[in-house]
Amino acid sequence: MSSLSLRLSPAFAFFFALTDSPLTRPTAPKQCAVEIRKEARLLTISDYDIYHREGVNSFPPRSTQLALENKLDKQVAVRLRPLNEQEKARRAFQCVYSLDSQRVLLVDPEKFENNVLRQNRQHERQFSYDAAFAPNASHAKVHAATTAPLIDFVVSGFNATVFAYGATGAGKTYTMIGTKENPGLMTLLTKSLYEKINPDEYTVYLSYLEVYNEVIRDLLNPSAGFLELLEDDKGNVQVPGLSRVKAPNTSKIMQILQEGNSRRTQEATAANKSSSRSHALLQVTLYKNAVQHGKLFLIDLAGSERASQTLNKGKRLKEGAAINRSLLALGNVINSLSSGNKGRYVNYRDSKLTRLLKDSLGGNSKTCMIAHVTSSSTNYEETYNTLVYANRAKNITTRIVRNRPASADQVYSEAMREMQRENQRRATLTQTSSSHQIHDKSLGENKANGGAFSKGGIVFNSQIRIKSNPKKFSSLFNSLKEQYLTIIEKQNKLRERLLKANHEAYDVEMSRTSKMAILNAWEKHKQSVIESDVKKSSESVERLKAEVAELESRLSQLTETRRKVEKAIRKGVETTRSVEGRLRVAAKDAEQNEVVDLLVKMATSDAEKIAITSDSVLQNLRMRKQESSLLKVMRYELVADKLIDGNLNEDDRERLQQEYRVLKNQVHYHMIPLKQTEPVVSWNTQLLQRSGVLPSANKPKSENGLDRTYAATDMQLLQTRTKREVLRLPAIAAKSLVDSSETQSDSGSETLTTRLPAINVTSR
């Protein structure tokens, strides 16, 4: 079934992966003459039990119902949307009912058709969930029953995820985002969170991103461009460069969400006049005393859709395919997780969406899925699929553990704990006033130095007034500590900016290199091209030149950004050193000195962490390009094999030869930048190497765990080389020039490459 489904349209492939095929749908129970409007409400628990006793498999099996061993970990709810005016005008009628607060009845509209062939088909099906909401249910009611209980959970230091699933137009955005007048769960949930926490103790940060056509964009900072998704060695998924905003109060949340939503990709389709074409993920992170404590993920998925329903064409159709593909991947993950097989393999890697949801679905998170269905008879199939899908999701089992700081944050949190201990100790000291002597002594030393402190070989001019009041003395150390932390935070922001600029520059440089190569090849060969082809190509050549010029100007802007940011970072490093020195002077005992050591370690570790992330962002980009080149090579080999085999009629041969030449050029130009831009060492790493924090040789010493990362980079480079050696392209005599504008290409410039003379691309 699955191989068949892959050859079907994405919407159908999606359908087959998630549901029982309609062909294998269970047959009807013997008597099922429920009169739709009257009896829907009359179906009782005993009916449900009878179905079970009779062994009718139309209901979820008993074992499935009872398998909710982790009922509290996973909650599945269903919300019905009322018929809209358009559906009423089409004389659609309600075909799904909420029987009570948990059960839903679906009635097949075909029941009312006098079709003899289908008279034995089962026309009613009942589903049971953790919660079911009638079409007139309010957001507040949905919130109270589903998401409100998650708040305590997050405040206790766990993660939680809520995602809205359903066909296009079923009401997901309505539930998650709502309107200004009637805000949805994102606002209600965040508001409730605020009501629960003490603002002096907790800080809340919001990040908001969308996954559109497998590309991640920051909805709070659209200028950040496309973002990468990375996994650290512990499998934690991160989006480096994703901005986060401190949300001081609830009205600010609404404003932030509205701004984010206005940037979301939305288009009108026949099924929904403002259809969301992307998955939107709001991340609410709770910090307790500056240490990450709990996380809430609120996700408005794009709707699954059938092309026939949305009447989509062109770009919209492609978007729909991407949406369905990622939902198909989500379906597969849900199927694996709910299979009950302990040694199951769960493939999260098929889409960005599943990679992002890895923690929520299979890991350390309490999850609430709200499935959405329209009650209209015209959407029966979609409703059926969604209800079955939601039913499967109930069986997902996970193991939840309280958040512990990630290893990289360990130093930071240790420092925080140290500081808290130190603060407490200071407070006690202040009360007992037994430390006067120490301060008097320090004052004495200070005076003796003519107002200059000397500690650890560093001499500072004393701007600091240390009075004999211990409170003030303690607050001096604390205020320096605050100052140090603020500078580190600023430094980290600058380093992240450098990472972003480097990422973009790398991408731009790759694109520029391959475009330049095409232009150079054109210049070289144009003499041998017939005049009509030169004319035909001139527009493409001009466009390509303009693109190269644009890329070059962007590159110089990015280089300038690099220069400025690096300068600011270097200045920041000097300031940190100076504050560090002052801290060491102000530190009056071993414990305080340890705190300073930890702060310094934390700053270094932050810088190294960003440098490593930056290296892997680049490496990832490079790997993606390699993968796409390899796919092209594989296609190229396939076409070449077919040509060699012969047995083709003239038309097919001609078509294949065209494709062969296009692919040959694509492979060639794709590979050029990959050959020229290794090895990958990010600007962040280079900066650390220049400042002596990291060794500058290719193979760093085995300190700070950094060697592992470099070893991985070396390994990847090695693999690249091996892969390249494997690329032996079959050589086939090329014929004349061909204009193959029909061929799909992933770069606008490739229309031109198809007109170039065949280039010998046997790779080295």
Ligand SMILES: Nc1ncnc2c1ncn2[C@@H]1O[C@H](COP(=O)(O)OP(=O)(O)OP(=O)(O)O)[C@@H](O)[C@H]1O
């Ligand atoms: N429970 C509801 N009550 C009233 N109106 C609703 C309800 N649910 C959805 N609607 C309305 O139905 C329309 C479609 O809803 P919405 O845009 O939320 O669908 P969607 O599932 O997010 O679709 P897509 O996947 O295409 O983005 C909207 O006009 C919305 O206001």
